[in-house]
Amino acid sequence: MKSPVWILFKAEFKRRWGLIPIIGIFVIGAMAAISFILMSIIPRGPIDIVKSLQFLLFVFSVPLIVIFFGTDLIAADIYDGWLRSILLQPVKRHHYLSARLFSSLGFTAVGITIAVLSVLATIPFQHKLYAPFDTEEFVVVCIGALGQAYVYLSILATLSCWLKGFMNVAVLVGWWIGGGLLYQYVSSKYWDSAVLTIAKEFIFPSGFVDAVSAFSVDYFPVSEFLWGIANATGWLAVAYWSMNKIQIDRSFE
Amino acid sequence: MNRATIPSNNRSVAIAARSISKTYSPSSKSPVQALQNINFEMLGGEIVGLIGPNGAGKSTLMRILLGLLPPDGGSDVRIFGHHPESIESRALIGYQADSQFRSKTVRVRNFLQLRCDLAGSDRRETIDEFLNSFTLTDAASRPLSALSKGMRQKVELIFAFLTFPKLVFLDEPTASLDPPSVFELREFLARRKKEGISVFFSSHNLTEVEQVCDRVLFINHGRLLADHSMQAMKLGSLEKLFKKYLLETGK
Amino acid sequence: MNQRETIFLKPLLAVTLVCAIVASVLEYWPQTSSLEWKSFDEAQRVARALNKPVFLDVYANWCGPCRMMDRTVFTDDSVRRIMNEKYVLAKINIDDPAWRERATSNLRVNALPTYLIFSPKGKEWSRKVGVDFGNPVVSGFKAWIADSSYNLLRKWQRYHEAMVVVRSHRWSLMVVVVPESTDLEPASLAFESDSLWKFLEGKITPTLVTDSPADSALYRSLPLLPGRMPQVLILDRNERLLGRFYIDEQMRSNEIMLVDALRQYLPKEEPLPALGELDHSPR
Numbered sequence: 001m002k003s004p005v006w007i008l009f010k011a012e013f014k015r016r017w018g019l020i021p022i023i024g025i026f027v028i029g030a031m032a033a034i035s036f037i038l039m040s041i042i043p044r045g046p047i048d049i050v051k052s053l054q055f056l057l058f059v060f061s062v063p064l065i066v067i068f069f070g071t072d073l074i075a076a077d078i079y080d081g082w083l084r085s086i087l088l089q090p091v092k093r094h095h096y097l098s099a100r101l102f103s104s105l106g107f108t109a110v111g112i113t114i115a116v117l118s119v120l121a122t123i124p125f126q127h128k129l130y131a132p133f134d135t136e137e138f139v140v141v142c143i144g145a146l147g148q149a150y151v152y153l154s155i156l157a158t159l160s161c162w163l164k165g166f167m168n169v170a171v172l173v174g175w176w177i178g179g180g181l182l183y184q185y186v187s188s189k190y191w192d193s194a195v196l197t198i199a200k201e202f203i204f205p206s207g208f209v210d211a212v213s214a215f216s217v218d219y220f221p222v223s224e225f226l227w228g229i230a231n232a233t234g235w236l237a238v239a240y241w242s243m244n245k246i247q248i249d250r251s252f253e
Numbered sequence: 254m255n256r257a258t259i260p261s262n263n264r265s266v267a268i269a270a271r272s273i274s275k276t277y278s279p280s281s282k283s284p285v286q287a288l289q290n291i292n293f294e295m296l297g298g299e300i301v302g303l304i305g306p307n308g309a310g311k312s313t314l315m316r317i318l319l320g321l322l323p324p325d326g327g328s329d330v331r332i333f334g335h336h337p338e339s340i341e342s343r344a345l346i347g348y349q350a351d352s353q354f355r356s357k358t359v360r361v362r363n364f365l366q367l368r369c370d371l372a373g374s375d376r377r378e379t380i381d382e383f384l385n386s387f388t389l390t391d392a393a394s395r396p397l398s399a400l401s402k403g404m405r406q407k408v409e410l411i412f413a414f415l416t417f418p419k420l421v422f423l424d425e426p427t428a429s430l431d432p433p434s435v436f437e438l439r440e441f442l443a444r445r446k447k448e449g450i451s452v453f454f455s456s457h458n459l460t461e462v463e464q465v466c467d468r469v470l471f472i473n474h475g476r477l478l479a480d481h482s483m484q485a486m487k488l489g490s491l492e493k494l495f496k497k498y499l500l501e502t503g504k
Numbered sequence: 505m506n507q508r509e510t511i512f513l514k515p516l517l518a519v520t521l522v523c524a525i526v527a528s529v530l531e532y533w534p535q536t537s538s539l540e541w542k543s544f545d546e547a548q549r550v551a552r553a554l555n556k557p558v559f560l561d562v563y564a565n566w567c568g569p570c571r572m573m574d575r576t577v578f579t580d581d582s583v584r585r586i587m588n589e590k591y592v593l594a595k596i597n598i599d600d601p602a603w604r605e606r607a608t609s610n611l612r613v614n615a616l617p618t619y620l621i622f623s624p625k626g627k628e629w630s631r632k633v634g635v636d637f638g639n640p641v642v643s644g645f646k647a648w649i650a651d652s653s654y655n656l657l658r659k660w661q662r663y664h665e666a667m668v669v670v671r672s673h674r675w676s677l678m679v680v681v682v683p684e685s686t687d688l689e690p691a692s693l694a695f696e697s698d699s700l701w702k703f704l705e706g707k708i709t710p711t712l713v714t715d716s717p718a719d720s721a722l723y724r725s726l727p728l729l730p731g732r733m734p735q736v737l738i739l740d741r742n743e744r745l746l747g748r749f750y751i752d753e754q755m756r757s758n759e760i761m762l763v764d765a766l767r768q769y770l771p772k773e774e775p776l777p778a779l780g781e782l783d784h785s786p787r
Contacts, residue, residue: 187566237516
């Protein structure tokens with residue numbers, strides 16, 4: 001018998017993949033390409049494609065893609081009865097959560113791929129000077145982007161267990177802004193403290209972002225990647241706990 | 254009021270309910286006692302109807318039996334000896350829900366196939382047979398969100414019975430069905446009963462309950478007031494009984 | 505088997521905790537580095553006394569690339585040797601309230617990390633923003649700090665342009681002669697002082713001549729002192745030699761000695777010609 005996670009994973013693809021997601025992914029890809037063209041207009045010496053991709057993915061494409069696929073991630077299924085129909089089968093709650101999260105990650109991976117390809121596709125048409133392309137750094141940027149997307153999706157899944165509609169995205173965005181302000185305040189008060197660097201990880205989870213920005217040929221940022229893994233597993237644990245706690249039948253509310 | 258002893262670990266007992274109570278908002282100033290000390294058992298192969306006025310607690314009881322709502326402490330529910338929220342009981346039950354799926358990409362056939370896949374049964378012919386018996390073959394490739402309420406209810410009914418579970422829960426199964434569909438349903442239930450499937454359903458339609466059920470449970474104000482075998486009752490007498498209980502309980 | 509299963513919760517939390525602890529330990533494991541970082545003010549005082557340039561690192565605790573540099577570049581032995589020998593080292597944490605304003609407005613730091621090199625007297629002569637030292641970073645950084653030198657002299661006008669100014673203003677020409685093979689930095693440091701230029705203003709125009717192929721004919725035609733370099737020649741507007749001297753060690757750090765050396769060769773204040781007197785000075 002096939003694993004329930006695999007069955008639900010395939011069902012998620014059939015359920016969520018359609019014209020609107022395809023259009024959405026290509027629009028986000030086109031936006032990334034246009035942004036890259038605009039960034040390349042200002043002549044500041046040879047253009048570093050990988051650094052540009054890093055900026056575009058982390059600041060722009062990944063947040064947009066994650067919002068597109070992560071809004072109302074769990075609550076939608078609770079309130080329209082889908083989760084009840086699934087969990088009245090011999091399926092564990094974490095099977096459903098895994099299928100939902102990993103299918104979202106799959107869509108995000110497709111979105112990131114399209115964004116990267118859109119940017120690279122503009123290069124032959126722009127007659128600019130480009131810095132040498134560092135393949136290793138490119139791979140690290142793509143993996144880091146996917147890792148950070150997974151952290152965001154885990155957080156959105158957790159929030160969506162408790163909040164309806166787009167509130168999960170609103171809270172995450174508010175947290176990101178509030179976290180930045182809190183960090184500025186804390187860093188101006190405790191700038192010399194070693195504790196600050198650890199506390200930073202708890203103000204807003206950004207392990208993979210930091211790892212990618214610190215990576216170079218001579219240096220693999222082990223501690224930053226470990227923080228990224230801690231963010232991912234920690235938030236998966238919270239999502240998992242939430243999934244096991246919530247009332248899944250809200251049809252009488 | 255009949256109250257049988259409840260051997261809760263006996264697997265030939267489809268539903269064993271002991272001291273089921275449910276209070277909503279227990280810590281607020283005005284907690285609502287939805288169910289009070291409900292006890293009954295249902296044996297395998299029976300069709301049991303649950304009747305009562307609106308707000309009597311039928312939905313609450315149904316949800317507790319399905320494991321969708323936790324009862325108060327001290328309550329105990331067993332489905333064929335298993336906890337209602339266990340994988341073992343999920344493998345044995347079906348439920349005809351009233352869902353409003355929003356996704357435009359979930360089609361009828363895929364939805365039913367998902368049920369078969371999760372139950373581990375490979376029965377494509379069964380899906381076609383069931384669709385045929387409810388004249389839904391043409392709707393097989395349509396999205397669920399595009400179906401009328403009546404058609405959706407039939408699909409949910411097929412979903413409930415598709416893998417031949419031992420116990421099926423129906424919540425107002427004929428509510429949105431037209432008369433021909435109601436006849437189809439009656440015949441369908443009669444066939445399932447011959448196959449030994451137990452059915453527990455709540456309904457407002459007393460005629461329905463009379464014609465289909467072996468037993469009827471009457472509930473009002475969260476209390477189980479009667480547990481009657483239909484074999485001993487004449488047709489048409491259920492309505493009188495229903496009015497009698499309503500008067501007694503002051504509604 | 506309950507639908508609500510939590511067997512994965514503990515392993516996930518364990519992995520999270522282990523990763524977080526190991527990451528924290530790795531970040532704060534003492535890095536072996538014999539680099540001594542001073543505060544910027546103290547570094548500038550020391551630099552002035554030792555006549556060494558200042559290397560300034562502007563960083564923050566949250567700056568990932570800064571940490572990368574700390575762990576890879578500043579722990580490299582050859583980098584450490586150059587930094588210790590050549591520079592006085594200083595660090596500024598941009599989050600320090602005492603420094604934030606000065607760093608952003610006076611030093612014009614707007615991104616991290618920013619590395620600045622200052623002359624012993626405090627003039628900024630080189631700046632790098634970010635960690636864009638090429639690949640690998642260590643050798644790129646090493647090349648920058650090793651080769652970086654104060655080249656005030658290269659900003660001066662060329663000989664013939666300077667001579668045009670001298671002729672039109674009736675000033676003297678100060679020719680600083682340094683062979684290509686010699687480091688320009690000591691001579692640049694010698695001429696850095698603002699007060700020196702206040703004295704020389706209106707009297708002298710500087711120019712640099714080296715023995716590069718472009719200047720070789722000019723270099724050979726100059727009346728140089730024998731031997732040591734760099735040298736200074738003072739010429740009048742007719743290219744006649746008014747004086748010449750070596751720039752020695754003492755002059756590089758003591759601008760008064762340089763001023764005294766120049767003063768004696770500068771023309772005295774000329775009395776105004778009497779009415780009717782012709783200008784017989786040879787061209």
